[in-house]
Every structure is written in structure tokens, then in C-alpha cells.
Amino acid sequence: MTTLVEAPQSAEPPSTRTRSRQRSAAWKRRAPLLPALLFTIAVTQVPFLVTVFYSFQSWNMVRPGSQHFVGFDNYVDVFTDSVFLQALGNTVTLTVVCVFVAMLLGLGLALLLDRTFPGRGIVRTLLITPFLILPAAGALLWKTTMFDPTYGLLNWAFGVEVEWLSNYPLAAVMTQIVWQWTPFMMLLILAGLQAQSREVLEAAQVDGAGRWRTFVSITLPQLSRYLQLAVLLGAIYIVNSFDAIYLMTQGGPGTASTNLPYYIYQRAFEGFDVGQSSAMGVVVVAMTLIVATFALRLMFRAFDVSRGVK
Amino acid sequence: MTARTNRLGRGALTGLTWLVALLFVFPVIWMVVTSFKHEVDAATDPPTFAFTPTLEQFTTILDRGFLPYLANSAFVTGLSTLLVLLLGVPAAYALSLAPVKQTSNALGFFLSTKMLPIVAAIIPLYVISQNLGMLDNVWALIVLYAGMNLPLAVWMMRSFFLEVPTEMIEAARVDGAKLPTVLYRVVLPVVAPGIAATALICVIFAWTEFFYAVNLTAAQAGTVPVFLVGFITSEGLFWAQLSAAALLASLPVMIIGWVAQNHLVRGLSMGAVK
Numbered sequence: 001m002t003t004l005v006e007a008p009q010s011a012e013p014p015s016t017r018t019r020s021r022q023r024s025a026a027w028k029r030r031a032p033l034l035p036a037l038l039f040t041i042a043v044t045q046v047p048f049l050v051t052v053f054y055s056f057q058s059w060n061m062v063r064p065g066s067q068h069f070v071g072f073d074n075y076v077d078v079f080t081d082s083v084f085l086q087a088l089g090n091t092v093t094l095t096v097v098c099v100f101v102a103m104l105l106g107l108g109l110a111l112l113l114d115r116t117f118p119g120r121g122i123v124r125t126l127l128i129t130p131f132l133i134l135p136a137a138g139a140l141l142w143k144t145t146m147f148d149p150t151y152g153l154l155n156w157a158f159g160v161e162v163e164w165l166s167n168y169p170l171a172a173v174m175t176q177i178v179w180q181w182t183p184f185m186m187l188l189i190l191a192g193l194q195a196q197s198r199e200v201l202e203a204a205q206v207d208g209a210g211r212w213r214t215f216v217s218i219t220l221p222q223l224s225r226y227l228q229l230a231v232l233l234g235a236i237y238i239v240n241s242f243d244a245i246y247l248m249t250q251g252g253p254g255t256a257s258t259n260l261p262y263y264i265y266q267r268a269f270e271g272f273d274v275g276q277s278s279a280m281g282v283v284v285v286a287m288t289l290i291v292a293t294f295a296l297r298l299m300f301r302a303f304d305v306s307r308g309v310k
Numbered sequence: 311m312t313a314r315t316n317r318l319g320r321g322a323l324t325g326l327t328w329l330v331a332l333l334f335v336f337p338v339i340w341m342v343v344t345s346f347k348h349e350v351d352a353a354t355d356p357p358t359f360a361f362t363p364t365l366e367q368f369t370t371i372l373d374r375g376f377l378p379y380l381a382n383s384a385f386v387t388g389l390s391t392l393l394v395l396l397l398g399v400p401a402a403y404a405l406s407l408a409p410v411k412q413t414s415n416a417l418g419f420f421l422s423t424k425m426l427p428i429v430a431a432i433i434p435l436y437v438i439s440q441n442l443g444m445l446d447n448v449w450a451l452i453v454l455y456a457g458m459n460l461p462l463a464v465w466m467m468r469s470f471f472l473e474v475p476t477e478m479i480e481a482a483r484v485d486g487a488k489l490p491t492v493l494y495r496v497v498l499p500v501v502a503p504g505i506a507a508t509a510l511i512c513v514i515f516a517w518t519e520f521f522y523a524v525n526l527t528a529a530q531a532g533t534v535p536v537f538l539v540g541f542i543t544s545e546g547l548f549w550a551q552l553s554a555a556a557l558l559a560s561l562p563v564m565i566i567g568w569v570a571q572n573h574l575v576r577g578l579s580m581g582a583v584k
Contacts, residue, residue, distance in 0.1 A: 026410070026411070029404065029408055029409075029410050030404065030410050031404075032400030032401060032403050032404040032408075033400070033401045033404035033405065033410060033416060035397050035400065035401070036397040036398060036400070036401035036420075036460060036464060037401070037416065037419075039397055039456070039457065039460065040419075040420065040423055040457060040460055040461065042457075043453060043454065043456070043457030044423040044426055044431065044457055045423070046434075047431035047434040047435050047438070048426060048430055048431050048434075050434035050437075050438075051430055051431060051433060051434055054433060054434065109330070109331075109334075112323070112326070112327040112330065113327070115323070117320070117323075117324040117327065118324065119328065123327060123328060123331045124571065125568055125571065126331045126332070126334070126335040127331050127334060127335065128567065128568075128571065128574070129335050129338050129564065129568075130334070130335065130337070130338065131567070132514065132560065132563050132564045132567040132568070133338060133341075133556070133560045133564070134517070134518050134534065134535060134538070134556065134559050134560045134563070135518055135520060135535075136518075136520050136535040136538045136539070136559075137341075137535075137538055137555075137556030137557075137559055137560050138337070138556075140538060140541055140542070140552055140556065141337055141340075141341050141552070141553065141556055142337065144353075144549050144552060145337065145340055145341070145344065145549060145553070146337060148353070150353075150355060151353040151354060151355050151357070151549075153340065153357060156355065156356055156357060179334075179337070182334075184578070187574065187575050187578055187579075188575075188578055188579055190575070191575050191576075191578070191579040192579070226579065229579070233578075236424055236425060239427065240427055240428055240429070240521070242429075242520060242521045243520040243521070243535070246520075246524070247539070247542055260427070260429065261427065261428075261429045261521070264429040264430075264432075265429065265432070265521075265525070268432065268433050268436075269436075269525065274433055274437075277433060278433055281427070281429055281430035281431070281432075281433070282430065284427050284429065284430060285426055285427060285430045288425050288426070288427055289422075289425070292422060292425040
């Protein structure tokens with residue numbers, strides 16, 4: 001160690017005073033960031049670490065004193081639990097289908113809105129409304145006024161007698177979620193459409209490019225950043241879908257429409273199994289992190305985070 | 311294409327747009343219509359279109375103790391959004407105009423917390439709240455909602471801060487203005503609309519939040535979504551009452567969102583649109 005300390009003296013060492021001044025300047029710059037950072041760590045990271053701790057315990061809340069260390073037992077149970085695997089499948093289906101369909105519908109609506117026509121402002125106001133309805137209210141209204149087998153509007157409009165919620169539970173839930181999130185996608189895509197330069201579009205038309213050609217070669221590439229953002233934000237929220245399932249199907253019939261958030265909720269608040277539900281939570285986080293690593297990379301590319309860092 | 315067929319085509323497209331919009335928003339229109347019905351007209355086959363409107367459902371909802379839930383929602387939404395701004399504005403500043411070295415790490419950290427599924431933290435949050443006597447307490451929700459919205463808010467506000475021309479700040483500094491003056495006189499006017507847009511989105515997400523509210527609150531600190539859960543068992547029987555409650559519960563956010571549509575677009579696209 002002594003040789004290491006002596007070595008810099010022959011070079012040009014920054015005096016300890018400048019170094020400590022630099023360090024305090026760096027801390028001064030960080031100061032505005034720290035409260036937000038510490039708060040976020042306390043509210044989101046600490047509970048998660050506690051979840052990891054719980055996941056190695058056998059602990060049922062209705063049996064006080066039952067808490068003890070069991071190692072990886074809970075994880076073994078989780079991966080051999082067929083309901084968990086089904087809930088995992090449902091979560092993936094629900095997220096992928098809802099994000100994709102909502103984005104396609106949102107793109108269609110945005111293209112319809114991206115022109116001047118009488119009442120454009122009113123139409124836009126109407127179209128964003130489902131996003132502003134309380135999701136809990138939306139779910140209950142779809143369950144009753146739309147999907148009800150006897151008095152629901154869907155069966156009346158199509159002249160059929162379908163038990164939507166018992167025969168197609170996952171599809172019914174997805175319909176409500178897509179309805180809720182399409183305006184969100186539409187708004188983002190519309191913002192992207194309106195950000196493209198009119199001159200380029202006109203130039204393409206002058207050069208004889210048809211509508212479709214212009215859309216594919218000019219509009220879509222320019223939209224891609226907005227589409228990525230829409231997919232990322234949509235997925236973050238839709239993967240956590242709970243309201244629609246809790247209020248419309250209670251995960252049923254059986255476990256046909258159970259997703260991971262709902263199953264973990266059931267294990268924790270109806271089964272009172274803290275250990276196992278915690279283990280599921282940890283598994284979900286691990287899987288989300290794998291997906292998120294890719295998503296984050298996309299986000300950074302799309303938003304050029306190096307901008308502003310000098 | 312002749313001018314005439316062109317105009318026809320445009321008219322048809324406009325008609326289609328209107329039709330699609332009305333169909334899409336129909337569940338909401340139907341909610342409003344149903345909320346003014348008597349219960350006998352609400353669930354019928356075929357649906358009833360002509361009826362004598364009544365305000366009966368709204369008075370029933372108020373009698374059932376809706377107002378305390380509404381007050382809780384307003385309190386929690388307002389204070390959690392305020393907390394987000396108090397913590398988020400300085401953070402966004404530190405990640406844009408006076409960037410710290412670890413900016414991209416910090417941004418990545420904030421966004422990654424958003425990807426942490428909330429179910430993964432609910433059990434400790436429940437146990438901790440129980441031990442602290444904070445179950446069914448509005449302050450617990452305020453802290454949690456601030457934690458939920460802060461990451462997105464930091465991202466959004468950072469992109470608004472980046473729009474402030476650095477020359478303006480430097481010019482003001484050269485003229486001898488102190489940092490607080492610069493922030494107040496130069497930076498704030500440019501970022502204020504962005505902060506408003508961010509606050510709006512925090513308000514929407516806090517007002518509509520369901521998972522924490524249902525699991526951590528009940529009669530004391532319950533927010534409007536918790537009030538609506540009461541209708542889950544009365545399915546098929548009280549549609550008019552449900553519609554009235556759904557309308558009342560959604561109305562505040564609906565009005566704010568309608569009025570501030572452009573802010574909503576700007577906020578969601580993270581300042582990418584001028």
C-alpha cells in the first residue's frame with residue numbers, strides 16, 4: 001500500500017483541496033436528485049427486498065407463529081403449480097394481444113383524425129373519453145350493460161344469446177382493456193402523425209407516390225419512435241391489469257381468466273399464504289426484468305438519453 | 311380523380327369517422343343515459359330508449375355515503391401529485407439542465423421501478439402498513455401513489471427541461487443573475503406547461519388507481535374505485551345506480567382530461583410534440 005501512496009507524488013497530483021472541492025461540487029449537483037431517488041428506493045425497492053425475504057419463509061397469516069425459513073421450497077411449489085403456469089400464459093396472451101390490438105385500432109383512429117373535417121375537436125374529445133373513465137367503472141359497466149347474457153346490449157345488437165363472460169372470459173376482459181387503452185395509443189400516434197413535416201409529404205405526392213406508398217415509406221418510419229413509446233408504456237400498465245379481472249370475472253370460470261396479478265392477490269389475500277405469493281411475486285419480477293432489459297434499451301435508443309449529458 | 315368524387319370521398323370518410331367515434335364511445339353514452347333512468351327501465355330486453363328521466367339514482371348514491379369517498383380521492387390525488395412535483399421537479403432539473411454524471415443510470419433506475427409489478431410489493435406493504443397502524447389510512451395511499459407516479463413524472467419533466475435553450479440561461483448568468491432568479495425568470499416560464507401536463511397525468515393515474523386502494527383501504531380511507539366495488543355483488547339489479555355512481559366517480563377526471571386535451575398529448579408524448 002505504501003508504494004501506491006507514494007507513486008502519484010512524482011506525477012502531478014491534484015491537491016486534496018481541489019479534489020474535495022470537486023467532490024463537494026459533484027454532491028451539490030446531485031443534491032436535487034437525491035430526495036426523489038431516496039423516496040423511490042424506500043417506496044419501491046425496500047418492499048421488494050422484503051418480498052424476497054418472505055419468499056424464503058413458510059408463513060400463513062391465519063396461523064400466527066407459523067413463520068419459518070424453508071429455503072427454495074416456495075419456488076419449487078410455484079413452478080409445479082399448474083394454476084401459476086396457466087396464469088402466466090394468460091398474462092402473456094392478455095398483454096401481447098391487448099397492446100397489439102389497441103395499437104392497431106389507435107393507429108386507425110389516429111389516421112382518421114389526422115385530417116381537417118367538421119367536428120374534429122368533438123370527435124377527438126369523444127374518442128379519448130374511455131381513457132378518462134375510471135377503469136373500475138368501465139369494467140363494471142361492460143360486465144353489466146354490455147356483456148350481460150339477458151339484458152346486455154351486445155346480445156341484443158347481434159341478435160344472439162351468448163354467455164360472454166362464462167364462455168369467452170379472457171376475450172371479454174381483453175375487450176374492455178383494449179377499449180380502455182385504444183385512446184391512449186391513438187393520442188400518442190396522433191402526436192407522431194402531426195409532428196411529421198408537411199413539405200416532405202407534399203413532395204412525395206408531387207413525385208407521384210400513392211397514399212399507401214407515402215404511408216409505408218415516409219409516415220411509418222417517422223412514427224416508429226412513437227409506436228415504441230406506446231408499446232412500452234401500454235405494456236407496463238396492461239401487464240399489471242387487475243381491475244378488469246377482479247370486477248368482471250374474478251379470474252373465472254375456474255381459472256380461465258386468471259392472470260398473475262390476480263393469482264398473487266388470491267394467494268395472498270384469500271389464501272393468506274405470504275411465502276408462496278411472495279415467491280410468485282419474485283418470479284414475476286425476474287421475468288419482467290428480462291423483458292424490460294430489452295424494452296429499456298429500446299427506450300434509450302428512441303429517446304437518445306445521451307442528449308443533455310455533457 | 312375528379313373534384314366531385316374527391317369531395318364525395320372526403321364526405322364519406324368524415325361520416326365514417328363520426329360513426330366509428332360514436333360506436334366507440336357508446337358504452338359511455340349508455341352509462342350517461344342509464345344513470346337518468348328508473349331502475350325498472352335500466353335492465354330490460356330489448357333495451358329501453360324512451361323513458362322519463364329522473365335524478366333519483368344520484369340522490370341514492372349520495373345517500374349511500376359517496377361523498378366521503380370522493381373527498382378521499384380528491385385529497386389523495388391532490389397531495390400525491392403535489393409530492394410528485396416537489397420531488398420530481400428538482401430531480402428532472404438535475405437530470406437535464408445541470409446534469410449529474412450518472413444521468414443515464416438514474417433515468418434507467420427510475421424507469422425500471424415502473425416495470426416492477428406492483429403485486430411484487432403488495433404483501434410487505436400490507437404487513438408494514440398493518441404494523442404501523444396505517445391500514446385504511448389516506449397517508450399510506452398518498453405515499454404509494456407518489457412512488458407510483460414519480461418515475462414517469464421525472465422522465466416527462468426531464469424532456470420538457472431539455473427544451474430550455476441553454477443560451478438563455480447562460481445569457482442570464484452573464485448578466486449577473488443568481489441561480490434562483492434564473493430558475494424563476496428563465497426556466498420556469500418555459501417548463502411550466504410541461505409541469506402542468508405531467509401533473510395532469512399524475513392526477514389521472516392517481517384518481518383511477520385500483521389495486522392499492524382495494525387492498526389497503528376500506529371504509530375510512532376508501533377512494534371512489536373502492537366505493538364502486540360495492541356494486542360487484544349487485545350485478546343485474548342496480549344498473550341505473552351503478553351508472554350514476556360510475557358517472558359521478560369518473561366525472562372529475564373526465565372534465566379535467568377534456569379541458570386539457572392538448573396538455574395530455576404533450577405529456578404522453580414526453581414533450582416530443584411542440
